[in-house]
Amino acid sequence: MHLPDYKEAKKRNKSNVEEEKYELNDNLINIGLNKKYHIKTYGCQMNEHDTENIKAMLEQIGFTECEDQEKADLVILNTCSIRENAHNKAFGMLGRLKHQKEEINKNLIIGLCGCMAQEEKVVNDIMKKYKYVNFVFGTHNIHRLPYILNEAFKTKKQVIEVYSKEGNIIEGIPAKRANKYKAYVNIMYGCDKFCTYCIVPFTRGKQRSRESIDIIKEVNKLIKEGYQEVTLLGQNVNAYGKDFDYNYRMENLLEDVAKTNIPRIRFMTSHPWDFTDKMIDVIAKYDNIMPSIHLPVQSGSNKILKLMGRKYTKESYLELFDKIKTKIPRVTVSTDIIVGFPGETEEDFQETLDLVNYCKYDNAFTFIYSERDGTPACRLKEVIPMDVREDRLQRLNEVVNKYFLENNNKLLGEVLPVLVEGISDKKNIYYGYSDTNKLVNFTSDKELEFGDIVNVLITEIHTWSIDGRVK
Ligand code: 5AD
Numbered sequence: 398m399h400l401p402d403y404k405e406a407k408k409r410n411k412s413n414v415e416e417e418k419y420e421l422n423d424n425l426i427n428i429g430l431n432k433k434y435h436i437k438t439y440g441c442q443m444n445e446h447d448t449e450n451i452k453a454m455l456e457q458i459g460f461t462e463c464e465d466q467e468k469a470d471l472v473i474l475n476t477c478s479i480r481e482n483a484h485n486k487a488f489g490m491l492g493r494l495k496h497q498k499e500e501i502n503k504n505l506i507i508g509l510c511g512c513m514a515q516e517e518k519v520v521n522d523i524m525k526k527y528k529y530v531n532f533v534f535g536t537h538n539i540h541r542l543p544y545i546l547n548e549a550f551k552t553k554k555q556v557i558e559v560y561s562k563e564g565n566i567i568e569g570i571p572a573k574r575a576n577k578y579k580a581y582v583n584i585m586y587g588c589d590k591f592c593t594y595c596i597v598p599f600t601r602g603k604q605r606s607r608e609s610i611d612i613i614k615e616v617n618k619l620i621k622e623g624y625q626e627v628t629l630l631g632q633n634v635n636a637y638g639k640d641f642d643y644n645y646r647m648e649n650l651l652e653d654v655a656k657t658n659i660p661r662i663r664f665m666t667s668h669p670w671d672f673t674d675k676m677i678d679v680i681a682k683y684d685n686i687m688p689s690i691h692l693p694v695q696s697g698s699n700k701i702l703k704l705m706g707r708k709y710t711k712e713s714y715l716e717l718f719d720k721i722k723t724k725i726p727r728v729t730v731s732t733d734i735i736v737g738f739p740g741e742t743e744e745d746f747q748e749t750l751d752l753v754n755y756c757k758y759d760n761a762f763t764f765i766y767s768e769r770d771g772t773p774a775c776r777l778k779e780v781i782p783m784d785v786r787e788d789r790l791q792r793l794n795e796v797v798n799k800y801f802l803e804n805n806n807k808l809l810g811e812v813l814p815v816l817v818e819g820i821s822d823k824k825n826i827y828y829g830y831s832d833t834n835k836l837v838n839f840t841s842d843k844e845l846e847f848g849d850i851v852n853v854l855i856t857e858i859h860t861w862s863i864d865g866r867v868k
């Protein structure tokens with residue numbers, strides 16, 4: 398039994414990260430034969446992509462996917478720890494699964510993985526209070542799933558296998574991708590930033606960058622399979638390569654991926670601290686790197702940014718923001734903002750509003766600060782009452798929404814390139830995203846192929862989407 402341990406997870410050592418190949422033992426090939434699985438995924442794109450890996454591994458060992466959770470023989474929850482409500486959702490679902498096991502299928506196998514599996518407290522609770530959960534595995538040992546399942550089947554005991562130390566990068570894990578035209582490609586794992594509110598450096602471990610040769614190989618394979626877009630994924634992609642002992646960074650990777658000629662490249666998430674001028678130049682130079690940047694600011698107050706351990710000031714953020722806006726034609730910028738961080742006064746919050754009024758973001762994900770056990774911010778004394786946090790969120794949302802609409806209004810009459818992703822059944826209307834990451838609903842006189850990139854004339858504006866017709 399391997400249990401999570403925060404002290405171990407917090408350690409950052411210099412030991413080299415090696416590359417290992419995913420291998421499946423022949424004797425596991427049929428353990429899921431005639432059994433159906435269902436996975437529920439919470440949280441970020443990293444988790445979504447992990448789910449794609451989990452699905453492919455399950456299908457390698459004989460399982461088939463099943464849409465209806467109640468008909469499944471195996472249900473896995475791929476969980477998120479970032480805020481308390483993500484926790485609550487997963488625990489709520491565990492309650493429903495208990496009922497399903499008692500009332501519908503007593504042989505139901507229940508598994509839990511993802512970031513919550515890396516939390517000491519969660520795993521302790523599962524061992525004590527959720528004995529009906531058959532297995533738990535962490536974010537560092539996804540590749541072990543077939544073996545863990547096998548053990549759970551054989552021993553009929555609760556199997557807990559969570560590594561706190563990251564270990565190596567595992568190459569060659571198969572993926573059953575959710576989308577035929579857009580693919581997630583991991584470029585790095587973990588995060589070394591330790592923003593004081595954030596649980597990720599504990600649940601995802603130290604930063605480990607994938608070798609560019611493996612990334613390019615994956616992108617080339619995706620191109621052959623007909624993919625039009627890749628999103629390069631990492632908790633802090635701008636720090637890509639900082640853990641290598643040679644000089645190859647995000648700007649080099651972006652350029653090499655651009656040279657594969659895949660039509661669309663996106664990347665997320667960026668930390669303002671590591672965003673270099675060279676990166677901006679590369680993004681501006683290549684047409685296939687999309688002019689849409691996610692640049693989380695978190696707060697507009699220098700005092701709060703310092704308490705958050707963000708390592709930049711409002712002034713240096715704005716300098717970077719201006720550079721991005723002037724150097725990358727047509728660029729759109731989105732952000733993440735937290736309100737109600739300990740010590741945030743009304744004046745600090747006003748500074749956040751001022752910053753939003755300056756940046757006029759195209760999109761913003763806004764959050765109420767949520768205490769995460771074990772993070773440094775939990776020890777801060779000046780806790781903001783929940784009603785104040787809620788009030789600030791509402792006021793912030795009013796301001797950000799105003800700019801979504803204002804920015805979209807400027808697009809009226811413009812022609813945007815849109816990747817055709819699907820058609821909504823009811824209205825015969827296609828949908829997809831523009832290069833600038835706007836959701837576009839549009840009509841066409843001719844029938845369109847999904848996966849094509851078409852020019853759409855924008856004819857109507859809403860806050861969260863825009864409408865148009867193919868030109
Ligand atoms: N409370 C609220 N929001 C958080 N985020 C990360 N940790 C917390 C927390 N403890 C937000 C940040 C981050 C996004 C992914 O989630 O804004 O950028």
Ligand code: SF4
Pocket residue numbers: 588589590591592595596597598632633668
């Ligand atoms: Fe969390 Fe900060 Fe790392 Fe992002 S950069 S994952 S907010 S610690």
